[in-house]
Amino acid sequence: MTINKDTLHVEPASERTRLKRYHWLAKYDRDTINAIIDVGIVCQVGYVIDGAPYVTPTNHWRIDDYLYWHGSSASRMLKAQQSGIPVCFTVTHLDGIVFSRAAFNHNVNFRSVIAFGNAELCSEEVKREALPVFVDRLAPGLWDYARKPTDQEWKATKVIRMKLNEVSAKVSDGLPDEEPDDLKTDLWAGSIGLRLEQLKPVPDPKLREGIRAPSFVEDFRYLK
Amino acid sequence: MTINKDTLHVEPASERTRLKRYHWLAKYDRDTINAIIDVGIVCQVGYVIDGAPYVTPTNHWRIDDYLYWHGSSASRMLKAQQSGIPVCFTVTHLDGIVFSRAAFNHNVNFRSVIAFGNAELCSEEVKREALPVFVDRLAPGLWDYARKPTDQEWKATKVIRMKLNEVSAKVSDGLPDEEPDDLKTDLWAGSIGLRLEQLKPVPDPKLREGIRAPSFVEDFRYLK
Numbered sequence: 426m427t428i429n430k431d432t433l434h435v436e437p438a439s440e441r442t443r444l445k446r447y448h449w450l451a452k453y454d455r456d457t458i459n460a461i462i463d464v465g466i467v468c469q470v471g472y473v474i475d476g477a478p479y480v481t482p483t484n485h486w487r488i489d490d491y492l493y494w495h496g497s498s499a500s501r502m503l504k505a506q507q508s509g510i511p512v513c514f515t516v517t518h519l520d521g522i523v524f525s526r527a528a529f530n531h532n533v534n535f536r537s538v539i540a541f542g543n544a545e546l547c548s549e550e551v552k553r554e555a556l557p558v559f560v561d562r563l564a565p566g567l568w569d570y571a572r573k574p575t576d577q578e579w580k581a582t583k584v585i586r587m588k589l590n591e592v593s594a595k596v597s598d599g600l601p602d603e604e605p606d607d608l609k610t611d612l613w614a615g616s617i618g619l620r621l622e623q624l625k626p627v628p629d630p631k632l633r634e635g636i637r638a639p640s641f642v643e644d645f646r647y648l649k
Numbered sequence: 650m651t652i653n654k655d656t657l658h659v660e661p662a663s664e665r666t667r668l669k670r671y672h673w674l675a676k677y678d679r680d681t682i683n684a685i686i687d688v689g690i691v692c693q694v695g696y697v698i699d700g701a702p703y704v705t706p707t708n709h710w711r712i713d714d715y716l717y718w719h720g721s722s723a724s725r726m727l728k729a730q731q732s733g734i735p736v737c738f739t740v741t742h743l744d745g746i747v748f749s750r751a752a753f754n755h756n757v758n759f760r761s762v763i764a765f766g767n768a769e770l771c772s773e774e775v776k777r778e779a780l781p782v783f784v785d786r787l788a789p790g791l792w793d794y795a796r797k798p799t800d801q802e803w804k805a806t807k808v809i810r811m812k813l814n815e816v817s818a819k820v821s822d823g824l825p826d827e828e829p830d831d832l833k834t835d836l837w838a839g840s841i842g843l844r845l846e847q848l849k850p851v852p853d854p855k856l857r858e859g860i861r862a863p864s865f866v867e868d869f870r871y872l873k
Binding site: 470473479480515521535539560574582600611637 | 849
């Protein structure tokens with residue numbers, strides 16, 4: 426990403442991250458991009474094996490300018506990506522449905538990020554720093570509270586990262602963009618928001634008696 | 650998909666749709682797969698251009714054994730896919746966070762589908778049958794209510810479809826799968842569910858006075 430000082434407008438880092446369709450929804454500033462990444466728990470990672478596309482839903486987290494995801498040492502995704510192949514990362518939040526007066530102008534409100542880069546297998550050192558950040562991101566305090574991984578568990582888990590460089594966001598949070606003639610009709614238009622809500626904690630039925638939920642569970646608030 | 654009559658167990662249609670990791674979460678029956686596809690409004694479609702992976706979030710719908718998505722005739726995705734290239738379709742619903750007693754056994758509950766196939770540009774006839782189904786899927790009755798597309802609008806929109814064949818689902822809705830020794834500790838474990846909730850309809854501020862929301866808006870219920 427480069428900042429054009431003449432216009433104070435943030436420009437995309439490459440032509441393939443420049444939004445062409447609905448370009449007025451594009452956001453290239455890193456704060457907007459990071460916020461969309463950080464409220465997501467599930468992302469999709471696209472990659473190519475033998476010329477064919479694969480998309481794997483997985484959990485991600487971000488530390489500074491790197492995106493991380495993890496997996497079993499034995500997984501197909503990890504085996505393919507550890508050689509440093511190109512990947513396409515996406516995260517999408519559905520925020521609502523937009524009803525238009527015209528059949529072809531209905532839309533959805535959403536926030537999404539797309540990043541292009543190369544997968545990089547993390548060293549043992551980077552892995553051991555990155556995974557506690559992932560665990561604490563689910564709920565702050567979780568890493569300290571839980572039973573720490575054994576050597577075997579560390580060995581069975583690998584972490585991939587990619588540098589955030591070619592990245593763009595797309596944010597649609599508006600009302601329908603109508604044709605002037607449609608505004609004169611008696612048709613209704615508007616939107617219905619959708620929001621991920623958290624339910625009450627459910628204890629494991631195998632929980633021994635008298636064990637109370639720790640504060641990070643009581644205080645858990647899913648970011649939206 | 651083939652049904653093995655000896656075991657009454659539904660088998661995957663190909664080796665690449667056979668789940669290897671966490672294979673006990675795999676579902677290959679079409680009812681489960683269709684239900685996961687049909688409650689989703691946003692999917693991700695992976696494809697390859699010049700050897701590089703692209704993943705585009707878009708809206709999808711299903712008619713019988715075909716998945717559909719649409720776009721502008723000018724979009725990069727449509728231009729690439731209309732030649733019939735291989736695509737990987739995914740839809741993922743995040744259902745909650747699973748807290749384990751062990752740092753590496755935390756998990757998320759989710760429902761996801763992955764399908765491999767080839768993109769196919771729909772004929773004008775198929776397109777004109779498929780798009781009203783998409784509009785009515787957002788809210789039944791919406792197609793009849795809204796202003797119908799002009800010739801120009803029809804021309805500007807293309808529809809891609811892929812046949813559902815190599816497809817699998819993955820469903821995780823459990824509690825933590827713990828090591829026996831961890832069950833003996835005083836640590837809490839359980840889950841917190843997450844669910845997409847709908848908010849109240851917001852009318853377009855440009856709405857002319859006296860226009861009431863139609864019943865498909867009043868009765869709108871987002872499927873979960």
